[in-house]
Amino acid sequence: MKNRDQALSRRDFVRSASLSGLTLMLGVSVPGLGKSTSEIINISSADDQGTELIPWISISQSGQVTLLNHRSEMGQGTFQAIPQILAEELEVNLDQVVVLSAPANQRKYGPQPTEGSFSVRGWYKQLLQVGATARQMLIEAAGNQWNVPVSECLADNGQVIHRPTGRKLGYGALVEVAARQTPPQNVPLKKRREYKLIGKSLPRKDIPLKTNGSAVFGLDKKVPGMLYAVVERNPRFRGKVKRFDDSKTKAVPGVKKVLVVKRAVFGNLYEGVAVVATSLWAAMQGRKVLKVEWNDDGFEHLDSEQLSAQMRANLKKPAPSAPLETALRNAAKQLEAVYETPYQSHSCMEPLNCIAHVQENRIEIWGPIQEAVWIQNDLSERFGVPKENIMVNMTFLGGGFGRKGFTDYPYEAALISQAVKAPVQVVWTREDDMSGGPFRTGAFYSCKGGIDEKGNITAFQTVTAAQWFWQEWRPEPFPDPEPLKENHGNVDGLLSPYLKAIPQYSFGGVATRAPIPVMWWRSVYASTGGFASESFIDELAHAAAKDPLEFRRNHLPDARYQAFIDRLEAVSQWKSRGKNAGWGVAITESFGSICAHVVSVSRKTDGKLKIDKVIALMDCGWYVNPDIIRAQVEGSIIMGLGAAILHATTFKDGKAVEQNFNTYPMPRITDSPEIDVHIMDNDENPGGVGEPGLPPFAPALCNAIFDLTGKRMRTLPFKLDDL
Template sequence: MSGTDEKAEIAAAKNPPKKKGKWTRRAFIGAGALTGGALIVGVAVRPGNPTGKLKSMLATGDGEALINAWVKIAPDNIVTAIVPHAEMGQGAHSALAQMLADELDADWNKVEIMEAPGVALYAGADIGREFLVPELEVPNILEPTVQGTFLKLADMMSIGFTGGSFSIRGAGNRSLRTAGAAARQMLIAAAAEKWGVPAAEISTAKSMLTHTASGKSATYGEFAAAAALQDMPVKPPRKTPDQYRLMGKAIARKDIPAKVDGSAIFGIDAKVDGMKYAAVKAPPVTGARVEKMDASAAKSMPGILQILNMGDFVAVIADGYWQAQQALGTITAAYSKTEGDSADQTAIFAAYAKALDAAGADGGDVESEKGDAAAAFASAAKKVKAEYQAPFLAHATMEPMNCTARVKDGRCDLWVGTQNPLGVRRDVAAAIGIGEDNVTVHNAYLGGGFGRRSDSDVPVMAARLAKAAGYPVKMIWSREEDTAQDHYRPSAISRFEAGIDANGKLISWNNIHTHSFDPKEAPTMPYYDIDNHLIRKVDVPMHLRFGPWRSVDHSQHSWFIESFLDEVSEAAGKDPLEMRRMLLQNAPRHLAVLNKAAEMAGWGKPLPAGHGRGIAIAASFGSIVAEVAEVDLTSVKPRVTKVFCCADVGFAMNPGGVKAQMESAVIDGLSAALYGEITVKDGAVQQSNFHDYQMLRINEAPQIIVEIINGDPDRPGGAGEPGLPPVAPAVTNAIRAAGGKRIYQLPIAKHFA
């Protein structure tokens, strides 16, 4: 028998799902009948949830009924997994469908994927639950209330985003697996009723129901309508790892063929009847307004339809994007004065330093404290102090920022690739003065997100333009506009003091840094066992917009912490690997990852002169990643030749996908560590394109070797972000090991000009 364990199947057979009556307060997961013969299964929290929009979006056949759908099974036996997260290259669509399909015992070759619409019923209840109370388990009778509370909270806050590596460990491990398991039980119950046999005797495999004793079998599609009449169990038994058929397998992603042959639709590919094109330019200093402009030359250029001063930006609308962009380049404008006009790179970091100085030895906000760091430092045999600086970083997504908008008859339609459809819906509605229910977000593939497409600024601009123009507008940002108007990863300073006793043991750790955004544990390194530590932060105003960047605060603090730990190791006369092993004795999963990475890299084996290895570890987003970088310093600038990566993601739902994410994070992290820097002069960003905001070139890419550990099969961790934090410290530590200087300020390239 396939599927859930045998005892659970017998229990389910003794108490089979009853035929569906009216919705009760206990209805957490429900089903809706499609009179055309298809079954739609979903997650319901309370009776009376509005379903009209979902029906029109997901179930368009005559007489179809829909209740908060996650799963659709059609008469032709095609299973459609309706996933609540965006696909931006990370493989979330396929991995989520893989989890659902495994619990459903679906035929993977007959599984299709649809992204859930950006409406309230798909608010990210699982995101909030995973973030706030990941270990919470409640009795069946309370499950609807708990999940309902989180759904309501997510709806109120318009939380429906893709980011934070929440897709698999949140929606996937909760809603989608549960919905798949429940749908499977409903299908079995329907078949048992029709065939007059015990449910426990029916097996499922590859979207087929089979009763071996009678020789009866049928497709899921044949029983879809009947299954829809069955009540859904609140917490159906789910598979254990030994029963997985799809989960844990490196199955090819469903989105790749379309991306290879060019048929995949990204936001920038949107086509709407009557659509025109817009190019835009905002004031160079954040917060400034367009006071006046001279568009005389632009007006006479071919194809130009409208030139608009929107206050916070200038727009040219034309028959084609190239025409609009060329005309935009001829417009001159004067901008209002702002407090940020005098900001420059030196002044920004001076302000950070001043705030840290003012905090002194015990000021600032305490983030983590244990023992008496000051007293331990005072008694230390050796003392180490250092200051590290990290720059602003841009996202530089490969698909230019864009959105197509149509505002007509009190409604707004948006064609865009966004990480946060619900947030976009809320913000656009507020910006153009209509109700949220009148905004529809048609989400597409994202050509890179990294946090940038979680903001609503671009869709809001497009909607405002479409409303002002009176016809649909596709707005595209130039690369220059994207670089100059990003929501940046913040720059920061972090200062450290460490005390070492006569035996080389780290006995005191004192750290104070600027800013603290997300996640809060990023600076606190809870896995390292240091008897006396004090970690604090001070907030300093920034005039630039800032936003989430891949791995968020871990991207800075892992470099700060792991770089300084190497410095402490050097002062203590200890091997950096051994120092970390000493600090991880009470963290066996972390220690296993560290040791595996070191083993992969051949740690301790001699390297040629001018070559070095560096190691770093970081735990983030439910996963643990250790990396060893090999660096060649024999030429003008450092060359990273190899990166060895070991990742414990709890359980890898798709090992191939996890490996790809680790590889991409290494490349992203190397770009940032080697070259990434946004600088400011007279309040404006100085960089404009890839010539001065450089990415890692393919000829610079190292060999990347990845190993995966399943350290906790019951708790899958994230994969999209955790591979990035160890990259920068592993590289800078390797530079030091190769005989180079210790790097205290990123990017690395500025030290080898």
């Protein structure tokens, strides 16, 4: 399977997929364009019909199969998984195909965000159906050519075989006939037991590209006539440029222009001064001698201590739920706890960067883009350019975690390109990337619970105090907190069946207002909410004198969760755990998947605490590639480890303190425990994989520490060596 780095128009797609003659290209019509449901369409007739569609499969007369990946690849595996789904029903070997990445075009390719762990679970049915339809058309073409019943033919490994005679025809030889057919609808799909590719740990085809240096990431991309830019941005985020002195900057050889530029972050415009030059080095040297005076009036310059104090105060604002308070008073035991989680930087391996070329009524973008369509729509609205004249080209991403799904950095690059009338690559330094935001918000959770004489939860409440990223679009103050509603709502990460077993529960929250920009971070609020809910569930289990895993089993009546706990108990050998180590468990639910971690900790010979092993179990329903799942869970655990015990973003006088890895340390190999990942097999609908593996780690670790030391860890991050 090969990758081609190119912008993909329909003409490019046809040209790249076909050497000569007719080409069989199949896609899916987009509902809402005169149709109520999706429909498989032969693209050769789509232009005549005025139909917009997703062209996923192309087969040329030479036999070349081209598959389209309409999602960005940032390490999570869509470059492998989406073609693997298509190839399964198409009956081709992945070594035989070329994979192309689609540009932004919502009318042709549908929604294209790589977020919410949605790539497979949102598109697998359409992908399977397109592959099956193409296969059936080729089989029918062969049956007609041989004048035999179609039922006597089957497809295998890029060819159609006539069972009685053993005759074979490659797909390329059948394209001319198949390309003129009307695609059949609702072709039966394979049974799961018949899969040859799906469910198999096939080697990822992007890995060789990324190890031999041929993969094109955003920082690798170059276009003719390109200039380079770096931006001195206000470290207090909302401040404005008062004045700047660029006399020394313009004296640096290669510097072409210095200008004020704005970055749109939700409902705010953040200002900076851009230095544009003929090389990145010249731009960076020019920035070093640039002098900027900021106007930071009109907003608070908060410290982390002030933010934390505000969140603690906000936990007390909602009026109580009367039914829940009654249930708490009547409980045999009551418990309260507050959990605190910090702000976090995304800190992707590849810092932010973007190339923009703004021309008359046309804009083209290249870079590590996580949400191509949103960027296309944003630029269209801000520049007044029709969407069809805006091309957003996705390169490989060196990590994303939600940060590269935002619109601010392409908009900033486009403004600079417009000002200098040339393509410009804007590069964020590591310090820019880690201190410029938006960040994962800090979050505080106040939990209350009651249990009866039998050890069952009778009342459960969580109040959340955090910045909510959607409030950034609403500059007006939020209304005063309302009374908490009983038996209403949820908290991110909490297993939904708990609410069936608990008679009285309530959830609510208060928005913390601050000039610190915040947004989604891997697993969004499940990374903080899961820590609070599963830590508190564990505290309730111990208050009830119950085994923590059995306590969870008793409150999760659904058959899927019972089977999940059975498997978790077996793979972790929970019942045979030793007495010289602490064991902790946490189970969270997010993005359609259930994930559990069992963590074991012990003391080293010097008395310091160490993490021995993490056993993970993922239930993401129907899945494509087990190795991708294991890799994502392993990566999530390491990311969760860093956020739990190593790093946080703090603020002093309104500025981010941690600006590089010397003060925001990442887990090293020596910090990494043994990790053992297991996957549930069932017939549930597919869930996400890239995000659900993170939330259980911190609560499982803290629950294990309690099991060993008797000390509850309710504030992240903390240092293992201090325990």
